[in-house]
Amino acid sequence: MASTRFRSDRGLTARMGLVAFLLVALYLAFMALLTTYWGIGAAPVIVVIAVVVGLAQWYFSDTVAMKAMRAREVTPEQAPELHGVIDRLCALADMPKPRVAVADTDIPNAFATGRTPSHSVVCVTTGLLRRLEADEVEGVLGHELAHVAHRDVSVMTVAATLGVLAGVIMRWGLYFGGGGRDRNNALVFIAVWVASIAVYLISFLLTRALSRYRELSADRASAYLTGRPSALASALTKISGDMARIPTRDLRRTEPVSAFLFAPALHRQSLTALFSSHPSLEQRLEQLARVSSDLGRAV
């Protein structure tokens, strides 16, 4: 007897674990390098700064993202359909209901943010509600609820903070390491500086890879929750198709929150898949097609 059709993707989990591990390992290695050359004294200050920034970002994530998107929270009376869908999905997934918000913008998108599942906000734009059918909106909301359940804001904040730490160290190195007293000191500075740039670049790439894997995880969870992977796939094609037609000015304005968006609202042709925070449309559709065929197979 099969009690559930849910199949976890071991490969995806393993890749995600590896990336997270590399991120931490890289950071630790860099700290070790730094303290070897400059002594223990430098490390605590930097750690405190970056951790405070990271904590603030994490704690205020819901308010900041809502402000940046000019979203307003809606009550069940103001948006009964939206609340109805989220109520049912939360009952199906057995999770606390997040707050619901709507942003008045024509860019079709959605995001979820907040420090813990009980302090979360799920936000959709009016453009998304206008363009998508009811079951497609449901797929998108399932994806956002999966972000909440997976605590993606917390995980990505930690990941990003490690990257920011490297960045802080790099600037700091430029400031204080530059006035070296002798040649030896200058050489050390250059070595640390080059290393810090490399660390920053690599940690940036790793954070982006982690973000892409988490998007795939959220797609997968949504497909199994709603039982309609194809509705989510169709929503993705509609949203991505619209992306290209949207004027650049509006897109740039939404950049700060793009890490939590459903589909990246940036039209960056020059950047390769390696730099993108979201997996390619083809990759996402392919995964959803696999889930769909799993669901359709007789047990």
Added chain:
Amino acid sequence: MGFLDALLGRSKPARPDLDALFAVSQAALTLEAAIGLRPTGVGAVCYRANEGAAFATAQTELQTLLDADGGPAVERSQDPYGFTWLTCRQSSDALSDLVTELHAVNRTLQDNGFGPSLLCSVVAFADPDGRQVGLVYLYKRGTFYPFAPVPGGAERRDNALELQVRGAVGADLAIEPDLTRWLAIWGAPALP
């Protein structure tokens, strides 16, 4: 969800707990004695129909199975949220038959691997004044809650009656303690 699950971004669909449904029979006796609410003989199961042939087959087989007993036919309907309701009807004094039938629906879907798609089951009660209460069972929580739509009212709940029911059946059923989980199910076929 554990720390590791969060770190690795995996969530497994919650699994339903079905056997608690049978406790409704006991609660029905209490409800009648305490508030005068009697079962109407109508009950319904709400689930999310998955795409694909496997679900359609399971659903058809299920309906054939339930209609084989010669009783009133099981009705299938769609609600505006894309969920499917299977409505079972029995005579109003055969509550245990109704509960058994509802349990069979759940069991069949679970055995076919669609347990995570089950949303809730409702057993309808009414009193001579026309007030209605549905005892709703949430599989994923394993708890019950009352849902009392005001008859003819535009999506209003009779909270006083719901709380009264909670007080009455609290000893017989596991009542959902978190009031925010008392999901409204407007237009559920069992509560017209």
